[in-house]
Amino acid sequence: MKGGLLLAAFLAATVAVLPGCSTPEESGIEIVFSAGNDPSGATEALVAEYNAAHPGVTVKFQPMPANTDTQHDSYVTILSAHGTTIDLYSLDVIWTAEFAKAGWIAPLPEGFIAPEEFLEGPLASLTYEGVLYGVPWFTDAGVLYYRKDLLEEAGIPVPETWDEFRHACLEVALPRGMDGFVWQGARYEGLICDYLEFLWGLGGSIEFDRIENNPAAVEDDLAAAIELALSFFADGISAESVLTYKEEDSRRLFTEGHALFHRNWPYAWSMAEGEESKVRGLVGIAPLPHADGETGYSTIGGWNVAVSSYTEHPEEALEFLAFITNERALKLRAIEGGYLPTRNATYEDPDVLAANPHFGSFFEVFKNTRNRPRSPHYPRVSDVIQEHVHAALAREIAPDAAAAAIVSELAEIANR
Numbered sequence: 516m517k518g519g520l521l522l523a524a525f526l527a528a529t530v531a532v533l534p535g536c537s538t539p540e541e542s543g544i545e546i547v548f549s550a551g552n553d554p555s556g557a558t559e560a561l562v563a564e565y566n567a568a569h570p571g572v573t574v575k576f577q578p579m580p581a582n583t584d585t586q587h588d589s590y591v592t593i594l595s596a597h598g599t600t601i602d603l604y605s606l607d608v609i610w611t612a613e614f615a616k617a618g619w620i621a622p623l624p625e626g627f628i629a630p631e632e633f634l635e636g637p638l639a640s641l642t643y644e645g646v647l648y649g650v651p652w653f654t655d656a657g658v659l660y661y662r663k664d665l666l667e668e669a670g671i672p673v674p675e676t677w678d679e680f681r682h683a684c685l686e687v688a689l690p691r692g693m694d695g696f697v698w699q700g701a702r703y704e705g706l707i708c709d710y711l712e713f714l715w716g717l718g719g720s721i722e723f724d725r726i727e728n729n730p731a732a733v734e735d736d737l738a739a740a741i742e743l744a745l746s747f748f749a750d751g752i753s754a755e756s757v758l759t760y761k762e763e764d765s766r767r768l769f770t771e772g773h774a775l776f777h778r779n780w781p782y783a784w785s786m787a788e789g790e791e792s793k794v795r796g797l798v799g800i801a802p803l804p805h806a807d808g809e810t811g812y813s814t815i816g817g818w819n820v821a822v823s824s825y826t827e828h829p830e831e832a833l834e835f836l837a838f839i840t841n842e843r844a845l846k847l848r849a850i851e852g853g854y855l856p857t858r859n860a861t862y863e864d865p866d867v868l869a870a871n872p873h874f875g876s877f878f879e880v881f882k883n884t885r886n887r888p889r890s891p892h893y894p895r896v897s898d899v900i901q902e903h904v905h906a907a908l909a910r911e912i913a914p915d916a917a918a919a920a921i922v923s924e925l926a927e928i929a930n931r
């Protein structure tokens with residue numbers, strides 16, 4: 516198996532690091548790996564380790580702003596011009612169809628990975644028309660973080676429904692002058708993830724075939740989810756400034772101790788437990804709330820790594836791909852950064868579990884997860900939802916008008 520051979524080659528090279536080997540400047544091979552900034556430093560450490568073990572090749576880690584839309588747009592600019600400046604891209608799970616259809620990312624060589632070693636969902640996110648386009652790197656799902664200490668002190672159980680949630684906010688957060696709920700409401704991809712969780716937890720959905728068969732029902736669902744979010748503002752549970760928050764804005768407020776509840780991805784756990792956190796040891800995790808009689812669902816996210824179709828160094832790029840997605844790399848990123856591994860075995864690693872005792876509770880959350888709509892036109896789909904939901908939350912248009920606009924524009928995209 517090619518992946519195994521590459522890995523073996525890497526291990527052999529690791530033991531054969533010789534001082535005084537030719538420098539990358541001499542050999543001239545530089546590989547650029549572009550991915551979202553990793554505040555834990557684990558990715559940089561891995562790259563440095565790889566470089567030390569591979570005289571003759573230098574991998575340059577190009578950290579990108581964590582915002583997925585910014586990364587998307589920069590990559591599209593480079594790739595649509597067949598740019599060669601980046602050899603390996605870390606891709607959001609929602610981009611595979613678009614990038615693969617455009618021919619921007621290279622199909623993974625047959626046998627490069629053993630699919631049974633990986634979680635099914637992330638692997639499926641990388642498959643387009645039956646072809647695998649990269650290797651899963653880490654997986655994500657929306658999580659509700661809460662202040663365990665404050666709920667316990669008030670004798671209030673962890674809320675399961677939105678009514679219980681609202682009650683907890685009004686009883687515990689507001690009298691203390693804290694925010695009840697911080698989440699991602701800026702006009703960007705993160706809003707889609709949070710909004711879909713509101714929608715699904717109310718029993719709603721937004722599949723393309725349902726839009727075609729029952730547009731009025733989808734409109735009702737979409738408007739109800741907007742109403743739910745508006746009620747957080749009306750009740751003073753969320754500040755209007757949520758409409759400018761991305762992940763890190765809300766995360767900072769929570770780890771500074773200013774909020775009772777926080778919706779974010781798993782990475783926020785290590786930040787809450789980090790040295791600078793004011794809520795260390797005080798945080799619990801739970802599935803997202805739902806309406807009475809419904810089920811809460813988390814949006815599936817995550818990031819994969821793929822090789823550019825335009826790389827001038829495909830072999831070296833593949834070799835690094837095998838390294839950055841191998842068990843050790845996933846383990847280090849799980850331990851240092853709390854990134855959820857995509858390899859089954861990493862979940863059984865005692866060091867990983869010792870550093871992340873909460874991984875067990877994540878499984879509770881991950882029982883009910885859903886994907887965003889899958890389409891090669893996903894950026895347009897996302898843009899339509901972002902635009903109208905954000906305008907409705909900012910009270911520029913009524914919830915039902917926003918819902919009607921989303922349904923009619925998505926129907927148009929589906930018919931393209």
Ligand code: GLC
Nearest residue numbers: 583607608655704705816817
């Ligand atoms: C996280 C998720 C990604 C999602 C993004 C939205 O990075 O892993 O899938 O699109 O957040 O902000």
